[in-house]
Amino acid sequence: xxxxxxxxGLLDRYPVLRAIGGTPxxxxxxxxxxxxxxxxxxxxxxxxxxxxxxxxxxLRMLLGALADGRLEPGRTILDSSSGNAGIAYAxxxxxxxxxxxxxxxxxxxxxxKKRMLAHGARLVYTDALQGYDExxxxxxxxxxxxxxxxxxxxxxxxxxxxxxxxxxxxVEILEQTGGRLTHVVAGxxxxxxxxxxxxxxxxxxxxxRMVCVIPDxxxxxxxxxxxxxxxxxxxxxxxxxxxxxxxxxxxxxxYRMCVRLAQAGFFVGQSSGAYLAGVEQIARRERRGRxxxxxxxxxxxxxxxxxxx
Numbered sequence: 001x002x003x004x005x006x007x008x009g010l011l012d013r014y015p016v017l018r019a020i021g022g023t024p025x026x027x028x029x030x031x032x033x034x035x036x037x038x039x040x041x042x043x044x045x046x047x048x049x050x051x052x053x054x055x056x057x058x059l060r061m062l063l064g065a066l067a068d069g070r071l072e073p074g075r076t077i078l079d080s081s082s083g084n085a086g087i088a089y090a091x092x093x094x095x096x097x098x099x100x101x102x103x104x105x106x107x108x109x110x111x112x113k114k115r116m117l118a119h120g121a122r123l124v125y126t127d128a129l130q131g132y133d134e135x136x137x138x139x140x141x142x143x144x145x146x147x148x149x150x151x152x153x154x155x156x157x158x159x160x161x162x163x164x165x166x167x168x169x170x171v172e173i174l175e176q177t178g179g180r181l182t183h184v185v186a187g188x189x190x191x192x193x194x195x196x197x198x199x200x201x202x203x204x205x206x207x208x209r210m211v212c213v214i215p216d217x218x219x220x221x222x223x224x225x226x227x228x229x230x231x232x233x234x235x236x237x238x239x240x241x242x243x244x245x246x247x248x249x250x251x252x253x254x255y256r257m258c259v260r261l262a263q264a265g266f267f268v269g270q271s272s273g274a275y276l277a278g279v280e281q282i283a284r285r286e287r288r289g290r291x292x293x294x295x296x297x298x299x300x301x302x303x304x305x306x307x308x309x
Contacts, residue, residue, distance in 0.1 A: 006067040025176040037288035052297040058088035060164035078150040080139040083112030090119035157236035165196025182289035187213040191238025198242025253277040267299040
């Protein structure tokens with residue numbers, strides 16, 4: 001899948017990064033007998049080399065910053081992450097030759113922490129009881145204290161985040177569906193997926209409905225923001241006009257769906273289970289349609305959590 005020309009030029013320097021993107025869109029039949037009028041298609045983002053959807057925006061943000069000179073030699077790449085973006089930063093940062101520092105809530109799964117450390121990233125932990133927004137506050141504090149040391153990528157405010165999905169994920173979906181779909185079900189972490197997919201797919205067909213999965217504030221779903229409370233930090237790049245409907249999904253809904261998917265041969269993490277729980281709600285209500293969602297990562301990243309207990 002071709003990227004922005006600036007990114008394409010840099011990919012010639014780092015050809016291994018061309019493995020990012022181009023993931024398959026596969027049919028999921030677990031609702032077929034109950035709901036024969038609904039076709040569900042799933043983008044398998046765990047097949048990216050970093051193991052998640054986050055490879056796409058992190059590649060676009062870092063190579064975009066290299067292309068325009070914001071990511072200068074010797075600067076440490078800094079951002080906050082619940083894990084998957086942190087892995088993408090650590091992996092891509094190592095490939096392009098920059099140190100990486102990631103602020104993570106201390107309840108992030110040990111598998112994701114170990115993957116970041118394996119690539120050489122430095123991890124800074126925040127108290128999970130203060131929520132993911134505390135990691136956001138801490139990363140801003142660290143950058144403000146030493147701006148000359150860091151390139152603060154700021155995935156929550158970086159326009160290249162949503163552009164990655166506009167340019168690649170959405171274009172792939174349109175090619176793989178022949179442009180025929182009725183709903184997309186996703187969630188908000190940074191807002192990049194909903195914004196990028198929504199803008200591109202609604203340009204193609206304004207009737208495509210973008211459905212946003214909203215978890216509880218606590219215990220929540222790793223990687224997804226609850227939104228809705230006055231104290232919630234709304235990502236700067238989130239274009240809420242793209243959201244046609246919000247659907248509440250609990251952590252138990254997500255876990256239940258992960259188990260059901262595993263029995264069907266798909267081994268996914270909790271945000272993917274949450275997305276499919278949202279798909280089920282839409283499917284049972286509408287009874288017909290062509291629904292696309294994403295499986296963001298793989299279930300093996302959560303062995304240390306209670307997901308598979």
